[in-house]
Amino acid sequence: MTRVADRFEYWNVGSEAYERLLATKGALGASGLSEQLVELVFLRVSQINGCRFCIAMHSAAAQQAGASAEHIDGLAEWRGSRVFDAPERAALAWAETVTLVEDVQGAAAQKDRLLSHLTPQQLVDLTIAVGLMNALNRVAIFLGR
Secondary structure (H helix, E strand, C coil): CCCCCCCCCHHHCCCHHHHHHHHHHHHHHHCCCCHHHHHHHHHHHHHHHCCHHHHHHHHHHHHHCCCCHHHHHCHHHHHHCCCCCHHHHHHHHHHHHHHHCCCCCCHHHHHHHHHCCCCHHHHHHHHHHHHHHHHHHHHHHHHCC
């Protein structure tokens, strides 16, 4: 039996559920959301959850998707930065709300702000992206990445 403290290649054990999580990530490419925005959201969620592996992976992926060093380096303090535009700010606020699940009642105003930048389908896909990254962070944290 493998203990939680033992590291093992959970991504290679043949879990259909894990493979479907990754397939969901792949489906986000058809969402109409920019790859850069999705990677910034993935990175912010990973920062909140403290998944070091995911932070490193999504920092590199955000850079490959076109995010500037200022975007990546300033992400943890995005509210005080002038680097992020209105759609990015709305998406990052949404990512934090969905991840922290603290202000469900305040989410209605955030949804309205998001819908001024995104289509309803993109809002659903963004919410799924946030939930997906939370799930993948937890898998990586607890299975030893």
